[in-house]
Amino acid sequence: MKKRRTDTNRFDEGKKSMMKGVNGDKKAVKEAYDIFAELRKRDANNPLLEAYYGSTLTLLARDAAEPIEKADHAQEGLDALNRAVSNNSKNKEIRLLRAKVCLKLPESYFHCSQTAIEDLSFLLDRYKRDASYLSDEEVKEITNDLRTARKNAMKN
Structure with a gap:
């Protein structure tokens, strides 16, 4: 019980x-990554994790200095988000996280x-x-994001 x-x-x-990392705090991104990586090891089948x-x-990709590191982290992150949706496609939080990430990645x-x-x-x-x-x-936010996603999709 205490572990949970x-x-x-x-x-x-x-x-x-x-959330601090989303707002630009690079140290907070690393802290968040370390926490989720640790929890993921203990609960590998948790789609939300x-x-x-x-x-x-x-976010690590966003903050990386080297282009290869950026691309690798971004793809690995996108792969993890896709796995999460595959394992729990009805979860609102998971869908929202993936949508937000997809909006930020270069189309x-x-x-x-x-x-x-x-x-x-x-x-x-x-x-x-x-x-x-x-x-x-x-x-409101989702409607605006949907408009942005459609514009991005039409550009390419």
Whole structure:
């Protein structure tokens, strides 16, 4: 029981560090990656952990100095996110994480705007069936992101 509580606390710490990393804190990205990598070793079949792990890899890619390192981390992160969706395709948080990452990756190299469109459309479809599925703020953000993904997809 204590291990589960500790893992939950670590997971929450990882999410907080990741959000700091999203906002540009490179040290927080590394902390988040270390936390999710550690938790992933203990719970290798957890799709949500896999999604956060993948997201932190793409943040490491963003911050990497070498182009090869950038590409490798980004692809590894995208692969982890795809595995997470494959293992739990109905999870809102996983779909949202993958969509956000796909919006940030260069379309000319990764060609994943269509994946973002699929994830965002899935979320909006669920919302149409159940208005409590997303908040008003989430609907606005997802709608804007969907517009961006469609523009990105049309450019290439």
